[in-house]
Amino acid sequence: MKRRGRRVVGWILGGLGAVIVLGIVGIVVWSQVGVMAAEPEPLASVRENPDVVIDDADQGIVLAPADGGSEVGLVFIPGAKVDPWAYAAILQGIVEEDHVTVVITRPWLNLAFFDPRGMDAFTSAEPEIDTWIVGGHSLGGVRACQLASDAEALLLFASYCSADLSDTDLPVLSLAGSEDGLSTPEKIADARPLLPAEAELVEIDGASHASFGDYGPQPGDGTPTISDDEMHTTVTDLAGRFVDELAAVG
Known part of the structure; x- marks a missing residue:
């Protein structure tokens, strides 16, 4: 037995x-x-931009101003199953215009929730930079909220927090799209109490969920009415102003 x-x-x-x-x-x-690949033309515009230096580093895809001198860095976490290169074009504006060095991470298994690495794993790409923003798109933004305690500011693209940051004084810029069918304006508004009282929320008219990257249409999303060029310019202006305000305080 x-x-x-x-x-x-x-x-x-x-x-x-x-x-x-x-x-x-x-x-x-x-x-x-089903990983959503970066569209070739926007990515080519980054590779051909003489004002942006690209380093495919161990820590991630590093976009740096060609003339150096970055005082602010951004660790940016991609959305679920989106090619990290798909964010290079929309982020290159703050690199060349605001001298921000950007590190686009490569989440484990293409999903930010499966990536346990902390900020140091990415900021080590540019150790001379002392002021770091953490940000992300969609699920990547949710993960960025979890890392926000180790950053000086938080930048969200079509995303919202599950972690409660309401008791902090962390500078936050949250960008949403009026046509987003996934991280809808309603979902972002519902999660607003988890952000600091002074957090700035901006809804970009005509933007969909996929407007915050260059990887083509996404299932379940709305239909954008804003052009890619206009979207890039709008995000550059809003994020650039946020960076300038952060640098002025710092």
Whole structure:
């Protein structure tokens, strides 16, 4: 009887192990399927920009002003299953105009929630910079909120926090899109109490969820009525003003 009991326990443990292994394999496979690729033309505009230096570093994709002199850095976390390169074009404006060095992370399994790394893992790409903003798009913004205690400011693209930052004085700029079908304006408004009282929320007229990157249409999203060029300019202006205000305080 004891021998039979041990066999039964072995079968159960073996079955549980197989289920766990299959689950892990399934998650890995799922994370690699349907990744939304960066559109070639916007990315080419960054690669051809003489005012922006690109370094495909271990910490992430680093975009730095060609003439150096960055005093502010931005660690930017991509949305779920979106190619990190898809954010290079929309972020290049603050690099060349506001001298911000940007580190676009590569989340593990293309999902920010599976990436346990802290800010140091990314800011080490530019150790001479003392003032760091953390930001992200969609799920990447949710993860950025979790890292905000190690940053001087928070920048959200079509996202909102699940962590409660309301008792902090952290500078926050949250950009939303009026046509966003995923992180809808209503969802962002509902999560507003989790942000500091002085947080600035701006809704960009005509922007969809995918307007905050250059990776094409996204299932479940609304239809944008703003052009890509106008979106890039708008985000550059808003984010640039936020950076300038942060630098002035610092």
